[in-house]
Amino acid sequence: MPPSVNMVALVSVGRHPQSGRSRRAEQDGRAVEMGMNLSCDIDGQLSVVHVGDSKEPVLRQYAGMGLDALTVLEQDSGLDVLPGVVTYLKETKANLVLTGVRAERGESSGMLPYLLAEQLGWPLVPRVAEILSIKEGEAQVLLALPRGQRRSITVALPFIATVDNAAKGARQTAYGPGLRAQLNVVESEDNTDDIATSWDISPAKPRPKRMKVVKAKSAADRFKAATAKPAGGGGRVMKNETAEEKAQAIFDLLKQEKIVR
Amino acid sequence: MILDWLLPALIGVLLVLAGIGAVRRMNLWRAGQAEKVDFIAGLMAMPKRYLHDLHHVVERDKYMSRTHVATGGGFVLAMALVVLVHLFGVDSKILAWALLASLVMMFCGALFVAKRRLNPPSRLSKGPWMRLPKSLLTFSITFFVLTLPVAGVLPDGFSLGVIGGWVFTLVLSVLILLSLGEMLFGMTWGGPMKHAFAGALHLAFHRRPERFGGGRSTGLKAADLGGASHGVAKPSDFKWNQLLGFDACVQCGRCEAVCPAFAAGQPLNPKKLIQDMVVGFAGGTDEKYAGSAYPGVEVGHAKGGADNIITDGLISSDTLWSCTTCRACVEECPMMIEHVDAIVDMRRFLTLEKGETPNKGAQVLENIIATDNPNGYSPASRTHWAADQNLNVMKDVKQADVLFWVSDGAFDMRSQRILRAFVKLLKAANVDVAILGDEELDSGDVARRLGDDATFQSLAKRNLATLSKYRFNKIVTTDPHAFHCLRNEYGDFGADALLSISGESVEVLHHTTYLNQLVKEGRLQLDTFKGGKVTYHDPCYLGRYNGEYEAPRELLASLGIEVAEMERSGYRSRCCGGGGGAPITDIPGERRIADMRMEDVVSTGAELVAVGCQQCTAMLEGVVEPRPVVRDIAELLSEKLKEPEKLKEPEETIEAEKIMEEERA
Numbered sequence: 001m002p003p004s005v006n007m008v009a010l011v012s013v014g015r016h017p018q019s020g021r022s023r024r025a026e027q028d029g030r031a032v033e034m035g036m037n038l039s040c041d042i043d044g045q046l047s048v049v050h051v052g053d054s055k056e057p058v059l060r061q062y063a064g065m066g067l068d069a070l071t072v073l074e075q076d077s078g079l080d081v082l083p084g085v086v087t088y089l090k091e092t093k094a095n096l097v098l099t100g101v102r103a104e105r106g107e108s109s110g111m112l113p114y115l116l117a118e119q120l121g122w123p124l125v126p127r128v129a130e131i132l133s134i135k136e137g138e139a140q141v142l143l144a145l146p147r148g149q150r151r152s153i154t155v156a157l158p159f160i161a162t163v164d165n166a167a168k169g170a171r172q173t174a175y176g177p178g179l180r181a182q183l184n185v186v187e188s189e190d191n192t193d194d195i196a197t198s199w200d201i202s203p204a205k206p207r208p209k210r211m212k213v214v215k216a217k218s219a220a221d222r223f224k225a226a227t228a229k230p231a232g233g234g235g236r237v238m239k240n241e242t243a244e245e246k247a248q249a250i251f252d253l254l255k256q257e258k259i260v261r
Numbered sequence: 262m263i264l265d266w267l268l269p270a271l272i273g274v275l276l277v278l279a280g281i282g283a284v285r286r287m288n289l290w291r292a293g294q295a296e297k298v299d300f301i302a303g304l305m306a307m308p309k310r311y312l313h314d315l316h317h318v319v320e321r322d323k324y325m326s327r328t329h330v331a332t333g334g335g336f337v338l339a340m341a342l343v344v345l346v347h348l349f350g351v352d353s354k355i356l357a358w359a360l361l362a363s364l365v366m367m368f369c370g371a372l373f374v375a376k377r378r379l380n381p382p383s384r385l386s387k388g389p390w391m392r393l394p395k396s397l398l399t400f401s402i403t404f405f406v407l408t409l410p411v412a413g414v415l416p417d418g419f420s421l422g423v424i425g426g427w428v429f430t431l432v433l434s435v436l437i438l439l440s441l442g443e444m445l446f447g448m449t450w451g452g453p454m455k456h457a458f459a460g461a462l463h464l465a466f467h468r469r470p471e472r473f474g475g476g477r478s479t480g481l482k483a484a485d486l487g488g489a490s491h492g493v494a495k496p497s498d499f500k501w502n503q504l505l506g507f508d509a510c511v512q513c514g515r516c517e518a519v520c521p522a523f524a525a526g527q528p529l530n531p532k533k534l535i536q537d538m539v540v541g542f543a544g545g546t547d548e549k550y551a552g553s554a555y556p557g558v559e560v561g562h563a564k565g566g567a568d569n570i571i572t573d574g575l576i577s578s579d580t581l582w583s584c585t586t587c588r589a590c591v592e593e594c595p596m597m598i599e600h601v602d603a604i605v606d607m608r609r610f611l612t613l614e615k616g617e618t619p620n621k622g623a624q625v626l627e628n629i630i631a632t633d634n635p636n637g638y639s640p641a642s643r644t645h646w647a648a649d650q651n652l653n654v655m656k657d658v659k660q661a662d663v664l665f666w667v668s669d670g671a672f673d674m675r676s677q678r679i680l681r682a683f684v685k686l687l688k689a690a691n692v693d694v695a696i697l698g699d700e701e702l703d704s705g706d707v708a709r710r711l712g713d714d715a716t717f718q719s720l721a722k723r724n725l726a727t728l729s730k731y732r733f734n735k736i737v738t739t740d741p742h743a744f745h746c747l748r749n750e751y752g753d754f755g756a757d758a759l760l761s762i763s764g765e766s767v768e769v770l771h772h773t774t775y776l777n778q779l780v781k782e783g784r785l786q787l788d789t790f791k792g793g794k795v796t797y798h799d800p801c802y803l804g805r806y807n808g809e810y811e812a813p814r815e816l817l818a819s820l821g822i823e824v825a826e827m828e829r830s831g832y833r834s835r836c837c838g839g840g841g842g843a844p845i846t847d848i849p850g851e852r853r854i855a856d857m858r859m860e861d862v863v864s865t866g867a868e869l870v871a872v873g874c875q876q877c878t879a880m881l882e883g884v885v886e887p888r889p890v891v892r893d894i895a896e897l898l899s900e901k902l903k904e905p906e907k908l909k910e911p912e913e914t915i916e917a918e919k920i921m922e923e924e925r926a
Contacts, residue, residue, distance in 0.1 A: 016631040016632060016637075018631075018632050018637060018638060018639040018640070019631055019632040019633075019639060019640050021631050021632070023627075023630075023631045064616065065616070066616070171616060171623075172616035172617065172618060172622075172623035172626075172627075173616055173627075174612070174613060174614055174615060174616030175486075175491065175612075175613040175614075175713065175715045175716075176490060176491045176613045176614040177614065177616075179486075179487060180489070
């Protein structure tokens with residue numbers, strides 16, 4: 001009998017913020033950690049998947065967390081990773097995908113989980129801090145909100161979870177097991193990313209910081225300003241409106257914030 | 262008489278049993294991994310190693326060295342003669358008298374062994390060891406009595422009557438059995454006398470033969486990478502001669518007395534560790550261990566077997582991580598056992614195979630891998646400390662007389678003061694110096710001591726690749742840890758291939774050694790130091806690891822400082838607690854090692870403690886005030902540097918004033 005939860009952790013090659021060198025990506029490492037802990041607690045199995053170069057040494061750092069094997073969908077850099085992952089997930093009948101919120105290099109748009117969710121027709125659960133339990137096809141999930149707050153939700157399998165920095169840190173990677181882990185290389189088709197190839201890529205410029213006017217007069221005020229929940233005020237809760245009205249409200253807001261022109 | 266046949270029979274049987282025991286014991290050692298050993302040369306060199314090197318260490322305790330010479334020497338001689346006289350029945354008065362003489366010598370020695378056991382210090386193991394002086398005395402007395410007739414002192418046919426004869430024979434037989442049982446049977450079946458048998462072979466097949474004859478061998482052996490496992494998981498993963506080395510332990514507890522972690526109440530006792538290794542490869546439990554325990558850990562619950570994972574029930578991993586790798590135990594061990602090698606071997610398994618480096622260990626290793634420094638700073642900021650120093654960088658100049666190895670102190674503001682002071686001295690002496698700048702990487706010291714030999718080897722190879730691009734005569738560094746790696750550990754990865762400008766091998770020097778050369782050559786003019794009393798703390802990696810005790814003291818003397826020595830200085834210096842990654846793994850104890858060292862400093866009445874290591878500086882300055890001031894020797898020297906321009910200055914100004922006055926007039 002196959003395990004009831006078939007987990008897949010998607011991992012990418014990270015980038016150290018100081019040295020720019022390849023490393024185990026912070027959030028992807030946490031995704032693997034979460035998967036490994038879950039596979040101990042529940043009836044489930046974890047497979048870890050990377051799309052790219054199977055000779056990448058960083059993969060050994062993921063494997064060194066104690067994985068017996070790692071699947072690599074072999075692909076040249078600059079190609080679209082999405083179709084390969086979708087095919088793989090369908091073929092292996094995965095029903096829970098864990099991955100970081102965004103990659104540390106490349107486009108780093110954070111779009112992959114959303115595009116995956118769209119193509120598979122699964123819900124996306126963003127910024128997960130912890131998966132408490134999975135019982136009878138339903139997962140109890142804690143979402144990470146700003147300032148250490150958590151929101152508890154229940155999601156039915158299958159779904160895609162992006163793992164927040166608030167999740168448990170990745171365990172130490174050990175050299176020996178990493179070296180000996182098996183790499184299952186799967187050749188994937190040539191998925192040229194037509195749109196990306198036409199892009200002009202240049203180094204990002206640091207964004208100017210918004211001036212912060214300190215109004216607080218006392219230390220207590222400053223403490224409050226640093227810790228209090230944002231008062232909000234601008235937001236609006238729409239529950240009973242029609243879908244069109246809700247969409248219009250989002251569209252208006254995007255326009256107002258000059259995200260859509 | 263019954264004794265006429267009983268005695269040779271007993272000796273013969275016990276010798277055979279001892280022989281069987283010896284083979285059994287050797288088979289236990291053979292469970293270890295293969296290691297290339299020159300058997301013949303080792304056995305040939307053994308007597309000299311014993312009489313010279315081992316005795317040299319024992320000699321530090323004069324009482325014990327004399328006692329041991331008398332007892333041990335007497336016994337070896339007596340045993341050989343016993344075999345000749347009583348087993349083979351060689352009828353020679355000369356031999357018999359020689360036997361009597363050696364038994365008397367042994368008896369005298371055994372009396373002093375017994376005396377020490379009357380009120381033994383806590384470092385000594387009790388249990389069967391308390392029995393040993395009695396066995397020694399019994400042996401010497403019994404055989405003395407037995408030899409008297411052979412020597413012709415008592416007539417062969419002297420009689421005590423029938424009953425008296427029987428009682429006499431019975432008593433003597435029991436005594437023979439007891440003493441020979443201890444001395445022969447116990448030697449190879451795990452009694453206290455085992456140290457003589459295993460110790461002799463350990464000296465012959467020592468893993469670091471370079472240590473004998475006054476040599477020094479302190480660099481860790483490289484781990485083989487890429488196999489089915491890394492490091493030592495089970496006792497059988499040690500090299501066979503390491504297992505033999507553990508068996509050589511006499512449980513004298515000198516290591517325990519000098520171990521900083523033991524004194525701090527951390528769960529480490531080098532003597533118990535070695536005994537646990539013996540339990541490990543011989544199998545069984547530590548119930549019979551009769552010495553001090555690991556602080557805070559009860560004796561009797563450790564179980565081991567040659568193929569059991571050591572950290573599963575034999576010793577706790579905290580014990581392994583408590584070690585500061587200060588080598589005080591190795592330096593002090595009369596049997597020349599290599600505790601630090603064993604500890605790092607076992608750490609390698611924990612880090613490379615299990616990924617269980619405690620506390621900040623994992624993070625530090627990850628930082629070293631990703632940024633080549635333990636704190637994860639940007640590699641591009643390595644030379645920021647020298648922004649105002651106008652130092653040559655090797656990338657530009659390609660060659661220089663001295664390559665200044667800056668080490669990771671470059672990122673630490675306190676250490677930067679030492680670096681600047683050293684640069685000031687180099688400039689005052691007009692030294693042709695250059696640094697590697699951002700091309701320099703962490704030396705790998707911390708990674709290696711934390712058991713990550715893969716990362717160490719990668720750093721060593723990359724550093725050597727950088728070094729081999731340039732030409733220089735000397736590498737000088739202010740960091741004894743980097744100094745040790747460069748000098749003693751990079752050799753395995755091709756450091757010997759580095760050539761100086763004139764084509765000779767490159768010298769690696771600690772800054773105190775180099776500054777001392779400069780002072781002796783008269784290239785540095787120094788004022789007299791006028792502060793209060795000064796003491797000097799020997800860094801482990803400079804002193805015990807590299808034998809440099811003199812240069813720092815000579816430098817202090819050149820400042821007119823008379824060093825108020827601490828009780829534990831020189832080769833007996835106590836660690837500051839900063840080595841071996843101990844501040845990173847941070848195993849809790851009852852006290853801090855640095856606090857204890859500062860107490861040593863305070864007890865000399867010194868107002869300032871001079872050091873030669875940035876780690877020691879950091880550890881000792883971390884002790885709460887009020888406490889003596891901590892200064893690196895380079896800092897002390899640079900403060901007292903006479904600058905040639907300044908010497909002339911007053912005369913010039915006086916002359917200028919004269920001219921101005923004349924003009925006014």
